[in-house]
Amino acid sequence: MPLTFDEAFKRLIGHEGKFTNDRNDRGNWTTGIIGKGELKGTKYGISAMTYPDLDIRNLSLEKAKAIYKRDWWDKINADQIDSAIIFQVWDFAVNAGMGTAKRKLQKAVGVAEDGIIGKHTIQAINDTEINDVLLKFNAERLRYYTSLNTWNLYGKGWTLRVAGQLNYAALDN
Structure with a gap:
């Protein structure tokens, strides 16, 4: 039986759940360059580097799921x-x-x-x-x-x- 988006998302969130704000991870910086831009972090795998205008810390699981469907799953x-x-x-x-x-x-x-x-x-x-x-x-x-x-x-x-x-x-x- 083919894997659905919903099932894939459940698996992904197993890797990508919590908020992180690691200064050494370029994905946590709005510019994608360590030490440049704003350190906004990553939550549910949604990073400040990819979404610099998003309020990462307060991102809901539902919003993350919608982003993944629209910007990732559908685009591949x-x-x-x-x-x-x-x-x-x-x-x-x-x-x-x-x-x-x-x-x-x-x-x-x-x-x-x-x-x-x-x-x-x-x-x-x-x-x-x-x-x-x-x-x-x-x-x-x-x-x-x-x-x-x-x-x-x-x-x-x-x-x-x-x-x-x-x-x-x-x-x-």
């Missing part, structure tokens, strides 16, 4: 791609940015990494065995994380998140 053409894959891409997009997640998915299926999930990318995804997509995508995700200069600070958490995602991939495929 979720209805045209197997839900097992979409959940993986969506979770990574929330954690590392939409463009990064789209490009890593494209790399996993061997198409140009332009960050546009259009008909060419969707066809490549649909032509590739689902387990291959899931495994290659999560491999790209780990490569990306280990390339970041914040790996020593956040790497353990990112790795545990990918481990959880691999468990979901096994359930969803």
